[in-house]
Amino acid sequence: MKLFGTCIILAGGKSSRMGFDKQFLKVDKRRLMYSIIQKLEDEFDEIIIVTNKPQHYIGLSQKITMDILKEKGPLGGIHAGLKLAKSQYSFVIACDMPNINLEYMRYMRLNTSAMGCTTRFGNWIEPFGSFYSKEIVPDIESYLKTEKRSINHLLMDLDINYIEEKKAREFSPNWDMFLNLNTQDDLENFLNNTQRESCS
Ligand SMILES: Nc1nc2c(ncn2[C@@H]2O[C@H](COP(=O)(O)OP(=O)(O)OP(=O)(O)O)[C@@H](O)[C@H]2O)c(=O)[nH]1
Numbered sequence: 276m277k278l279f280g281t282c283i284i285l286a287g288g289k290s291s292r293m294g295f296d297k298q299f300l301k302v303d304k305r306r307l308m309y310s311i312i313q314k315l316e317d318e319f320d321e322i323i324i325v326t327n328k329p330q331h332y333i334g335l336s337q338k339i340t341m342d343i344l345k346e347k348g349p350l351g352g353i354h355a356g357l358k359l360a361k362s363q364y365s366f367v368i369a370c371d372m373p374n375i376n377l378e379y380m381r382y383m384r385l386n387t388s389a390m391g392c393t394t395r396f397g398n399w400i401e402p403f404g405s406f407y408s409k410e411i412v413p414d415i416e417s418y419l420k421t422e423k424r425s426i427n428h429l430l431m432d433l434d435i436n437y438i439e440e441k442k443a444r445e446f447s448p449n450w451d452m453f454l455n456l457n458t459q460d461d462l463e464n465f466l467n468n469t470q471r472e473s474c475s
């Protein structure tokens with residue numbers, strides 16, 4: 276089995292804060308999902324999209340799958356993706372992340388051990404833009420049998436390698452590599468900032 280061949284993109288959320296389904300989010304008239312796929316496809320042997328609307332991906336060469344454990348939030352998506360993954364570790368990202376940093380992904384890949392690698396920010400961890408091992412599938416299953424849904428909380432009990440904030444900021448001083456567009460305001464700010472950058 277390959278160690279790092281798989282990337283999982285989560286696209287099965289409710290987008291309740293944004294008000295429209297974020298898997299169809301467009302930036303500069305282009306689907307953000309397609310930009311994310313393009314950015315990552317040379318880095319991974321397989322890309323798995325875990326979606327609640329598979330009919331919208333017909334014709335794409337990526338692997339499309341759905342949650343097995345439904346209505347459980349992102350951990351349900353990670354679970355379905357890891358089960359299908361061909362490699363031991365998968366890089367897991369969200370469909371609303373426009374600034375994925377490939378340099379940092381490669382750094383994390385080199386530092387992934389045991390059950391995965393994620394970034395720590397004080398007591399918080401960044402659950403997306405992290406590597407997780409297939410090994411954690413049974414842990415997710417037993418965790419989701421309880422009422423709990425928090426990725427942070429689950430990871431506390433697992434043997435994960437953490438990259439500390441200081442190191443991560445060398446790659447992204449303002450933390451924008453973890454930006455995720457949850458609200459209309461997030462989207463507007465992002466569009467304004469990128470326009471400003473491209474004008475300067
Ligand atoms: N497959 C799958 N993905 C999910 C699920 N819930 C959230 N996600 C994805 O997880 C990522 C992070 O979730 P959020 O940014 O909170 O998105 P969301 O849950 O759709 O948005 P809100 O309803 O506003 O919280 C996004 O890529 C979502 O599509 C789920 O139940 N299944």
Ligand SMILES: [Mg+2]
Pocket residue numbers: 369371455456457
């Ligand atoms: Mg989000």
